[in-house]
Amino acid sequence: MPAHDLPLLIDAARMAGRVATSFTGPTAQRWDKADDAGPVTEADLAVNAQLLSTLRLARPDYGWLSEETEDNADRLSQDRVFIVDPIDGTRSFVEGSNTWAHSIAVAEHGVITAAVVYLPLRNKLYAAAKGGGATCNGVPIVASEKAQLETSSVLVAKPAMQGDHWKTNICPDFKRSFRPSLAYRLALVGEGRFEAMLTLRKSWEWDIAAGALIVAEAGGIALDRTGASLRFNNPDPRLNGVVAGGTPACAALIDALA
Incomplete structure (x- = not known):
């Protein structure tokens, strides 16, 4: 139920923003992932833990796919799955930029039904539910129709x-x-x-x-x-x-x- 899930994702994203901004990007503990998979920081892991706890407690029957959680096949047998990037743009976070984001979605049988992209340092929260339109900070948004x-x-x-x-x-x-x-x-x-x-x-x-x-x-x-x-x-x-x-x-x- 997209409309049912969206308020949960919005609340979780705002909580994630509070967790992430409690760290200072350039001084957050950082290390590189194996196989040249990019950097990760203690903030990424803290946000992942917060989202995992909050979202799975609210929807225990949903599967889980996150950049910062070891994947397993359990999610493939579940009708609905959370798909999460705790901090998308970790390099930007480390550099002290404000263009990193929390990305949180629900997929049902392979189709995304509810979604939030939140940039706490830019105070921009994009949200959408399948069939319900998309918004930025609660205001409807529309994609460009320019053809050339x-x-x-x-x-x-x-x-x-x-x-x-x-x-x-x-x-x-x-x-x-x-x-x-x-x-x-x-x-x-x-x-x-x-x-x-x-x-x-x-x-x-x-x-x-x-x-x-x-x-x-x-x-x-x-x-x-x-x-x-x-x-x-x-x-x-x-x-x-x-x-x-x-x-x-x-x-x-x-x-x-x-």
């Missing part, structure tokens, strides 16, 4: 602009911008501040789940790099890239990809 890539702003990392990713061996001529957090990129697209975002590498579900619903409920679309629908709570929780945005820009980007 040449006049569009796209959130993308530089490696995705290399020629070999595109049919013509040349990246389309759009205005490039960047934010470290994938969840925040998706939320900004849902807000209509950018026409689209894309990432062409394998992407963890916890980075994408919440933002994908926010884009969709704002009137946009979120697909993988081939144009296929996104499904969540997969045995391998990685997606084949993501292209999201207003429908015209998103369709144009997918058409241009090799």
Whole structure:
């Protein structure tokens, strides 16, 4: 029940913000994960523990998939699953930036039904429930309908602009911008501040789940790099890239990809 879950996610996200901001990013204890999987801090783990306790206590029959919890197959047999990134943009958190986010979603039979992306240092809380629209700080948001890539702003990392990713061996001529957090990129697209975002590498579900619903409920679309629908709570929780945005820009980007 999306409407039933959303208030729980909003409350949990605000609590997560209080936990995370009790640490000072640059001085928080930090170490690198195995297999070059990036940094993690004591704040990531504290937020993960808080969310695990709060959400599983409220919904003990829901499964759990989080960047900071060792995965197991139990979630695959459960109808509904929490998909969580305690801090999306840990490097930004460590640097003292304000662009990191908490990303929290519920998937039901592979479809995201409720979602929150919260940036406590920017006081921005994006939320969506399936069929209920998307909001930022309670105000409805709408994805851009601009159709021309040449006049569009796209959130993308530089490696995705290399020629070999595109049919013509040349990246389309759009205005490039960047934010470290994938969840925040998706939320900004849902807000209509950018026409689209894309990432062409394998992407963890916890980075994408919440933002994908926010884009969709704002009137946009979120697909993988081939144009296929996104499904969540997969045995391998990685997606084949993501292209999201207003429908015209998103369709144009997918058409241009090799």
